[in-house]
Amino acid sequence: MQVTMRVNGEEVSRDVEPRLLLVHFVRERLGLTGTHWGCDTSNCGTCVLWMDGEPVKSCTVLAAMADGRDIRTVEGLEKGTQLDPVQEGFMREHGLQCGFCTPGMMMTARWLLDHNPDPSEHEIREAISGQICRCTGYENIVRAIRWAAEHPAKEEVAS
Amino acid sequence: MTVTDAAPLSAAGNPIGFGRMLRKEDARFLRGQGNYLDDIQLPGMLHGAILRSPHAHARIISIDTSAAEAHPKVKAVITGAMLEGLKLAWMPTLSQDVQAVLATDKVRFHGQEVAFVVAEDRYSARDALELIVVEYEPLRPVVDARRALEPGAPVIRTDIEGKQDNHIFDWEAGDREATDEVFRRAEVVVAQDMLYPRVHPAPMETCGSIASMDRVTGQLTAWSTTQAPHAHRTLYALVAGIPEHKVRIISPDIGGGFGNKVGIYPGYVLAVVGSIVTGHPVKWVEDRSENLMSTSFARDYHMHGEIAATKSGKILGLRVKVLADHGAFNGTAQPTKFPAGFFHIFPGSYDLEAAHCEVTGVYTNKAPGGVAYACSFRVTEAVYLVERMVEVLADELKMDPADVRRQNLLRPEQFPYMNKTGWEYDSGDYGKTLEVALDKAGYDDLRRRQAEGRARWRAAGGTPEHPEVGGEHLMGIGISFFTEGVGAGPKKHMDILGLGMADGCELRVHPTGKAQLRLSVQTQGQGHETTFAQIVAHELGIPPEDIEVIHGDTDNTPFGLGTYGSRSTPVSGAAAAVVSRRIRDKARIVAAAALECSTDDLEWELGRWKVKGDPEKGKTIQEIAMLAHGTLELPEGVEGHLDASVVYDPPNLTYPYGAYICVVDLDPGTGQIKVDRFIAVDDCGPRINPMIVEGQVHGGLADGVGMALMEVIAFDESGNHLGGSFMDYLLPTSLECPSWELGETVTPSPHHPLGVKGVGESATVGSPPAVVNAVVDALEPFGVRHADMPLTPAQVWLAMRGRPLRTDLAVS
Numbered sequence: 009m010q011v012t013m014r015v016n017g018e019e020v021s022r023d024v025e026p027r028l029l030l031v032h033f034v035r036e037r038l039g040l041t042g043t044h045w046g047c048d049t050s051n052c053g054t055c056v057l058w059m060d061g062e063p064v065k066s067c068t069v070l071a072a073m074a075d076g077r078d079i080r081t082v083e084g085l086e087k088g089t090q091l092d093p094v095q096e097g098f099m100r101e102h103g104l105q106c107g108f109c110t111p112g113m114m115m116t117a118r119w120l121l122d123h124n125p126d127p128s129e130h131e132i133r134e135a136i137s138g139q140i141c142r143c144t145g146y147e148n149i150v151r152a153i154r155w156a157a158e159h160p161a162k163e164e165v166a167s
Numbered sequence: 168m169t170v171t172d173a174a175p176l177s178a179a180g181n182p183i184g185f186g187r188m189l190r191k192e193d194a195r196f197l198r199g200q201g202n203y204l205d206d207i208q209l210p211g212m213l214h215g216a217i218l219r220s221p222h223a224h225a226r227i228i229s230i231d232t233s234a235a236e237a238h239p240k241v242k243a244v245i246t247g248a249m250l251e252g253l254k255l256a257w258m259p260t261l262s263q264d265v266q267a268v269l270a271t272d273k274v275r276f277h278g279q280e281v282a283f284v285v286a287e288d289r290y291s292a293r294d295a296l297e298l299i300v301v302e303y304e305p306l307r308p309v310v311d312a313r314r315a316l317e318p319g320a321p322v323i324r325t326d327i328e329g330k331q332d333n334h335i336f337d338w339e340a341g342d343r344e345a346t347d348e349v350f351r352r353a354e355v356v357v358a359q360d361m362l363y364p365r366v367h368p369a370p371m372e373t374c375g376s377i378a379s380m381d382r383v384t385g386q387l388t389a390w391s392t393t394q395a396p397h398a399h400r401t402l403y404a405l406v407a408g409i410p411e412h413k414v415r416i417i418s419p420d421i422g423g424g425f426g427n428k429v430g431i432y433p434g435y436v437l438a439v440v441g442s443i444v445t446g447h448p449v450k451w452v453e454d455r456s457e458n459l460m461s462t463s464f465a466r467d468y469h470m471h472g473e474i475a476a477t478k479s480g481k482i483l484g485l486r487v488k489v490l491a492d493h494g495a496f497n498g499t500a501q502p503t504k505f506p507a508g509f510f511h512i513f514p515g516s517y518d519l520e521a522a523h524c525e526v527t528g529v530y531t532n533k534a535p536g537g538v539a540y541a542c543s544f545r546v547t548e549a550v551y552l553v554e555r556m557v558e559v560l561a562d563e564l565k566m567d568p569a570d571v572r573r574q575n576l577l578r579p580e581q582f583p584y585m586n587k588t589g590w591e592y593d594s595g596d597y598g599k600t601l602e603v604a605l606d607k608a609g610y611d612d613l614r615r616r617q618a619e620g621r622a623r624w625r626a627a628g629g630t631p632e633h634p635e636v637g638g639e640h641l642m643g644i645g646i647s648f649f650t651e652g653v654g655a656g657p658k659k660h661m662d663i664l665g666l667g668m669a670d671g672c673e674l675r676v677h678p679t680g681k682a683q684l685r686l687s688v689q690t691q692g693q694g695h696e697t698t699f700a701q702i703v704a705h706e707l708g709i710p711p712e713d714i715e716v717i718h719g720d721t722d723n724t725p726f727g728l729g730t731y732g733s734r735s736t737p738v739s740g741a742a743a744a745v746v747s748r749r750i751r752d753k754a755r756i757v758a759a760a761a762l763e764c765s766t767d768d769l770e771w772e773l774g775r776w777k778v779k780g781d782p783e784k785g786k787t788i789q790e791i792a793m794l795a796h797g798t799l800e801l802p803e804g805v806e807g808h809l810d811a812s813v814v815y816d817p818p819n820l821t822y823p824y825g826a827y828i829c830v831v832d833l834d835p836g837t838g839q840i841k842v843d844r845f846i847a848v849d850d851c852g853p854r855i856n857p858m859i860v861e862g863q864v865h866g867g868l869a870d871g872v873g874m875a876l877m878e879v880i881a882f883d884e885s886g887n888h889l890g891g892s893f894m895d896y897l898l899p900t901s902l903e904c905p906s907w908e909l910g911e912t913v914t915p916s917p918h919h920p921l922g923v924k925g926v927g928e929s930a931t932v933g934s935p936p937a938v939v940n941a942v943v944d945a946l947e948p949f950g951v952r953h954a955d956m957p958l959t960p961a962q963v964w965l966a967m968r969g970r971p972l973r974t975d976l977a978v979s
């Protein structure tokens with residue numbers, strides 16, 4: 009079947025098997041390998057991307073279900089050569105080690121800050137609690153997201 | 168410059184040496200541009216999938232692959248019988264045993280590899296698995312390690328000629344007679360049984376491999392999730408008989424390892440076979456269930472500890488018996504001479520008179536493995552044992568566990584200290600580190616608040632029979648003090664399958680003064696690209712941004728055994744320092760030739776050789792690099808260029824240590840434990856990049872909380888694996904982890920060129936006993952002395968009622 013969707017602002021159209029998972033679609037059909045896969049049971053969150061502005065676990069979404077939708081992946085976080093404050097925060101606060109959970113974490117973090125620009129530590133922990141990181145013990149992920157909250161991008165301040 | 172001076176900053180703002188520096192590797196990961204195994208796509212690449220056993224122990228009667236072969240997208244179906252023809256049905260393990268690549272005669276654990284399908288895409292490969300028909304004759308499994316040696320127990324390894332039981336090895340360390348003698352005269356002897364349950368490293372990226380066999384050249388290139396690419400190359404050569412110079416192993420970005428990615432798994436070998444058979448590259452990536460069910464587990468140590476002491480709490484001796492469950496094949500990854508790894512460091516951080524341990528390894532119908540999950544070669548189990556025994560003693564003597572430790576910790580003047588089982592601890596000031604941790608925790612105040620809380624609970628009517636009173640919770644405080652031996656290891660004592668554990672390292676300084684450092688170790692998130700550049704910067708004054716660290720490709724790096732057991736900084740870090748010093752010595756000769764003086768006239772300041780007494784006159788390392796590649800005439804016998812290589816054989820292990828304190832909150836109504844605070848004071852010597860060190864500690868602490876409270880791989884009586892997904896195998900999330908409180912003391916290692924000791928596993932090793940000690944402390948009003956991990960609400964609730972469970976077996 010044919011699916012058409014906007015991915016990071018660009019329209020893409022592909023012929024897919026109806027059962028193809030969205031995570032495999034973006035990774036293997038579009039070559040956007042920043043979105044990862046880490047479990048069979050929708051528990052790990054390494055596959056988180058946005059569909060119509062909401063974070064979803066793309067291992068539990070069929071590519072067919074994304075037909076006509078708007079998808080944003082980690083590759084769509086950077087604006088031009090300007091890192092998103094969340095990316096900057098993860099770098100500055102050492103919020104990543106192996107980097108495998110990082111794209112999913114950052115996509116959730118961006119969504120959180122868009123809806124709650126000044127989250128408490130607990131609100132941050134709640135927001136990322138459906139995602140697992142085996143490396144960082146979460147401490148520096150929390151700090152990274154706080155850093156991003158404290159250093160919004162210029163246009164965010166303006167708007 | 169000493170290591171504690173602040174390093175000068177480069178033009179890019181990075182420390183030219185030690186200090187906090189943002190990671191060089193982050194740029195790609197932040198943009199989703201990492202290059203993990205499953206991101207790699209090769210032209211014509213096919214996909215493999217493994218059919219696994221649904222039984223723990225069964226004879227294979229027949230395998231019918233015809234329907235799978237008829238699937239239009241299937242290119243090959245491989246069975247054990249086919250591999251037998253190629254002499255590839257069995258492969259050597261890292262512990263001088265063999266493991267089935269695909270089962271031939273019997274399956275020996277739930278999840279064992281039975282057949283391999285190669286198809287055009289990953290979904291079709293999985294579809295075809297369902298078309299394979301295997302007829303099994305189920306056999307009685309051995310699930311409980313404690314019954315594995317009973318007469319009449321089913322024999323698992325019937326493939327080993329003459330094997331009549333499930334015994335693997337007996338091993339001992341320490342002085343039995345001296346220990347028995349100490350126990351005979353001791354005023355107090357306390358014993359405790361405890362289980363360190365089977366757990367799994369579960370890195371977020373599962374294991375996988377892509378094999379590409381070039382039929383014309385005979386060249387095998389394998390991209391693998393491996394922490395030890397060079398060891399894998401040699402093993403591939405030995406297993407598959409491919410000449411080693413025709414094998415290239417590439418370890419791309421690794422999404423976490425923790426010991427899970429040390430060994431060679433059947434899937435890796437099958438990808439190679441698949442590529443040979445089809446003539447195409449074959450990718451095999453396991454799913455999460457396969458990862459949890461079949462790849463290296465960790466721990467599974469059934470321990471019986473006895474501690475001898477005086478009435479005033481002076482520890483005299485420790486005696487330990489261990490039953491080690493190694494699963495169906497002895498596949499632990501550790502130095503050959505040590506079948507129990509470094510477990511015999513169990514006397515821990517204490518000054519005692521004698522110690523002895525006996526370890527018996529047994530086969531069971533469970534997945535093979537045993538040394539994984541950041542365990543420092545079973546120092547984890549050893550630290551858990553001794554730190555629980557100290558608590559048990561404190562409980563017996565009604566003493567404060569901090570005071571028992573104060574009384575018994577090794578004193579600074581005892582170092583270097585030869586412990587009672589043969590380890591020479593390099594350096595330490597244990598008492599100081601403990602006091603820093605107690606201070607940071609506000610220990611006395613915590614104890615006061617705990618007493619008040621208990622009094623409130625009792626006043627409200629709280630008793631073991633009526634624990635739930637007015638929402639009153641109980642506080643628990645747990646201490647652990649650990650010493651690790653890491654950085655394996657000296658060649659004279661340590662090898663894996665005959666391969667010495669020394670690490671090679673090469674440094675090339677290019678004409679313009681930019682450098683490439685080639686390492687044998689492989690990062691899995693530890694930040695080697697940054698830390699190792701900082702080591703070279705520290706030694707040569709080249710800014711870290713001008714140093715590229717190259718690793719993870721056997722064709723482009725020198726030989727070495729890889730990253731595990733916290734060995735990268737102790738061994739390869741030393742190699743990087745030594746190779747830099749060689750360059751520095753060579754640079755001195757070049758500078759002297761250029762300045763027309765003697766090398767004795769020159770002295771080193773960071774990044775520059777200068778003339779003594781005439782500091783204006785000198786050559787920077789960058790100038791020297793250009794001169795070394797130019798036409799300058801060098802003294803007789805000195806070659807041009809500025810390259811060097813070394814092989815570093817460490818003289819001893821390094822011994823990082825630390826004092827950890829955990830504070831938990833127990834809800835006596837539900838048995839729910841919450842970790843309120845965790846204080847970790849680590850001494851790993853000087854910190855090359857404190858930011859990275861702290862990150863390593865954070866991650867290990869989360870591991871510890873997970874193991875202590877949540878994680879276990881249990882089995883039912885039929886040998887079914889009960890932890891095959893993240894719904895059943897629970898990992899800590901951001902909500903189970905507190906905000907970690909870190910501290911440090913710095914005691915350099917006297918034998919490491921940089922004084923550093925390694926830290927990758929410290930927190931994973933040190934934290935579980937702190938959490939368990941805290942929970943048991945919270946349970947003091949219930950008279951609980953011990954309960955096995957994981958201390959889930961159910962386990963705590965049962966412990967409050969005096970009947971904690973065996974957590975390794977399912978209750979039905």
Ligand code: FES
Pocket residue numbers: 044045046047048049050051052053054055056065066067068
């Ligand atoms: S891959 Fe684990 S939640 Fe999607």
Ligand code: FES
Pocket residue numbers: 103104105106107108109110140141142143144371422423692
């Ligand atoms: S950084 Fe490795 S899993 Fe989060």
